[in-house]
Every structure is written in structure tokens, then in C-alpha cells.
Amino acid sequence: MAEGAIRLEGRQQELLGARIGGGRYQIIQIHGTGGFGETYIAEDLHRPDRPKCVVKKLSPSSREPKHLKLARRLFQREAETLEKLGNQHDQIPQLLAYFEEETEFYLVQEFIAGHPLSNELPLGHQLPETKVLAILREILQVLGFVHSQHVIHRDIKPSNLIRRAHDTHLVLIDFGAVKGLQTAGDDEFVSDLTIGIGTQGYMAPEQQAGHPQFNSDIYAVGMMAVQMLTGIAPSQLPRDADTGEIDWQDKTHASVGLVNVVQKMMAYHYKQRYQSTDEALQALKKLSLHTTLPSMLSDLLQDAMPGQEEVQATQPWPTAFEEGDDLPPTQPPPTQ
Structure with a gap:
């Protein structure tokens, strides 16, 4: 058993049955x-x-x-x-x-009964385009409400979205990294909280520098979309040395329309992204029927042929990994 697992098991035994909050x-x-x-x-x-x-x-x-x-x-x-x-x-x-x-x-x-969205994103498996669109719309709608309350979440990732068991809706959790918009006069401690909080791979460049914007959350949603469309973890995707943009378009079978929308969601510079969740949602709605029809037909064919392999499949890791190498995790364990 790994050392970390042994420590966790020991901690489980130590805390099991303990009471906090005045015994409540x-x-x-x-x-x-x-x-x-x-x-x-x-x-x-x-x-x-x-x-x-x-x-x-x-x-x-x-x-x-x-x-x-x-x-x-x-x-x-x-x-x-x-x-x-x-x-x-x-x-x-x-x-x-x-x-x-x-x-x-x-x-x-x-407590939200269900499973994290990360369970639905196995490495090497590309989700059908219609499912990706449905997930993106739901996340952006919830984020739109969060942003309307002047809050930036700053840690959007698959393990922080729970697929609720009783109605299958996605629930956004883990607001420990939130940043409310501050007014002049706030003390130094509040500004200190904005530095370097988030998850590598999903975190926008300006957020890594300690200057999160509302559309830093949109960048993270875009990175999730790339993961869903390519079957590759964000940390394993190459970045263009000149532009800073992620190279991923040749690793998916998604339609040109959806690829373009996702690319704008995760543009390297925040001023080149959608400036609000409403803008991103409108762009998704404007995707023509010609863009999504092939994916819809693919979904129907897949449902009609159970047991067949998904046509959208990739290798889970780059060829740089040799047989027997330890593969890195895609993201931290889910928290609430």
C-alpha cells in the first residue's frame, strides 16, 4: 500500500466517530x-x-x-x-x-449525493458533441448566476462539479478559492488571498499571475471542453511557444463551429475571450444545425449499436510515456 494511502487510512481510523461543533x-x-x-x-x-x-x-x-x-x-x-x-x-x-x-x-x-463529473471523463475517451454542448450550457448558466453576484469561482474543474443523483443536474461546489470584487480600501490580507489559487491545467494565465477576471472561469470551462472533446488531460496538451495557445484542434473530431467557440473561450489573453457567460452561451446557440447534425447522427448510431467501440477514441497519454512509467494524475481528488 502506498505511503499516502497508509497515512489516510490511519487518519480515517483516528477521526472516525469524532464529534465537532459542540458534539453536533x-x-x-x-x-x-x-x-x-x-x-x-x-x-x-x-x-x-x-x-x-x-x-x-x-x-x-x-x-x-x-x-x-x-x-x-x-x-x-x-x-x-x-x-x-x-x-x-x-x-x-x-x-x-x-x-x-x-x-x-x-x-x-x-451534502450532494451523486458523482463528480470527472468520473464521466476517462482518459482516451472523447464525449459525443451533443453531450459536450449540454454540459457546457449547464455549467455556463450556473456560472452566469455566480458572476451576477460579483463572485469569481477560480477553481472550475470536473471534480468540482457533482452530477446530482436524483435529477442528474450539475452542482458547482468548492468555493474556497472565490474572489469577490473588492473596493478601494480593503486591507492587505484580502488582496493576499487572490494569489495563485486554482488548479494547474484549468487555470487561466492572468489568474496564475494573481489577477483573475470573470472570464478566467470561462477559460477553465473551455479547458474542460477540450478535455471532453480530446480525451486528453489539460496538463498533457502542448502549448504554442509563440502565442501561448493550447494546441488541441487536431486531436478531436468535433465540428469546426464548436472548435472555434471553445478556442475563443480559452484564448490566452482574457481580452480575446468571451467577456461574459451570456456571450459564450449565445455563441453556442448560434452554432448552425449543419455543425451539430453529424454529431447527433453519430450519437444515434452509437445508441443503436451497444457494445461497439466509440468512434471518437484517442490514446490516453502522449507517446513520450514509456511502458511501465508512472502516469501522472489528471487532477486533485474531489472536494466539497
Whole structure:
């Protein structure tokens, strides 16, 4: 067993059954770990049916007053964002509680039963174009609401979208990296929170430099579209040394119309992208019937011939990888 798996198993045993929040929430599983802390699945013992919930613990790296102040602001901002967004949109988890215990901070959120979108994107498998279009429209619609509340998510990726079990809608999770639009006069700690947060491969260039824009989220959606259309993880796609653009168009069978829309979504410079989710949605709607009809026919043929291999298939990794090499993961584990 790998060393990391052994540590996680030991941590599971250590925390299993532990209670937090004045004894209200009983941990039943570690859901994920990261640089800022841990995420648990817990049961709410103060409710008769003991429903599951997601508990995020933020552990400051230092107990120095300056660092605790920064952690408190990060914690409070995520709580405020979830409170505002989750209460107004069905595809964003609701905030149930937040509290501080022994200089560690906890957020309690609605548990979303389902599976991460990353489960639907195996390496080497290209999704049919009609499915890609449906996914893009749904993500952009949810993002449109988020942006209307003056919030940039900054960590759009397949593992942060949950396919909800009861209705198959996509739910956007993990608002720990959000950035609200700031006004002049905000203190240095808030601006510090904007630096270098996101996931490599999906993160726009300006976001990596600490200057996220609303359409930095659109860039991430575009990178997800490329992953769906090529079957290749974003980190494995080459970038043009002169332009900075990702080279991917020759690795998909998608229509020219969709390729052009996706390319504009993920243009290297943010001023050359769609400036809003509405613009991107309108571009998707304007794709002509001639663009999507071949893909629709392909989908129908695929459904009519179960057991046949998908015609849209690629090799999961570049030829640079030799047999027996350890293949790198495509992205971090899902968190809520």
C-alpha cells in the first residue's frame, strides 16, 4: 500500500466517530485533504434522521496573529459566499453552519449525493458533441448566476462539479478559492488571498499571475471542453511557444463551429475571450444545425449499436510515456 494511502487510512481510523461543533456533527469519513485543511462527511446528530453533511476544516499554517487574521478572513469570505449563493440557486450547495474551535475553522454544507463529473471523463475517451454542448450550457448558466453576484469561482474543474443523483443536474461546489470584487480600501490580507489559487491545467494565465477576471472561469470551462472533446488531460496538451495557445484542434473530431467557440473561450489573453457567460452561451446557440447534425447522427448510431467501440477514441497519454512509467494524475481528488 502506498505511503499516502497508509497515512489516510490511519487518519480515517483516528477521526472516525469524532464529534465537532459542540458534539453536533459526527465524522463518518474523510472526504478529501488539501493545503488548507480537510473535508469530512459527517452526520448531524441534532436532527432526527441524522442527515449527512459536508464539513470543511480550515487549518491555519501558523498560529501567529497575522496568519490567524488572514485565515479568519478566508473562512468568513467562503461562508458569506456560500450563504449568499446557496440560498438563491439550486445548483450550489447551501451553507448549514460555520464555527471556530481551538483556532480551527469549520464550514458545514449541504451534502450532494451523486458523482463528480470527472468520473464521466476517462482518459482516451472523447464525449459525443451533443453531450459536450449540454454540459457546457449547464455549467455556463450556473456560472452566469455566480458572476451576477460579483463572485469569481477560480477553481472550475470536473471534480468540482457533482452530477446530482436524483435529477442528474450539475452542482458547482468548492468555493474556497472565490474572489469577490473588492473596493478601494480593503486591507492587505484580502488582496493576499487572490494569489495563485486554482488548479494547474484549468487555470487561466492572468489568474496564475494573481489577477483573475470573470472570464478566467470561462477559460477553465473551455479547458474542460477540450478535455471532453480530446480525451486528453489539460496538463498533457502542448502549448504554442509563440502565442501561448493550447494546441488541441487536431486531436478531436468535433465540428469546426464548436472548435472555434471553445478556442475563443480559452484564448490566452482574457481580452480575446468571451467577456461574459451570456456571450459564450449565445455563441453556442448560434452554432448552425449543419455543425451539430453529424454529431447527433453519430450519437444515434452509437445508441443503436451497444457494445461497439466509440468512434471518437484517442490514446490516453502522449507517446513520450514509456511502458511501465508512472502516469501522472489528471487532477486533485474531489472536494466539497
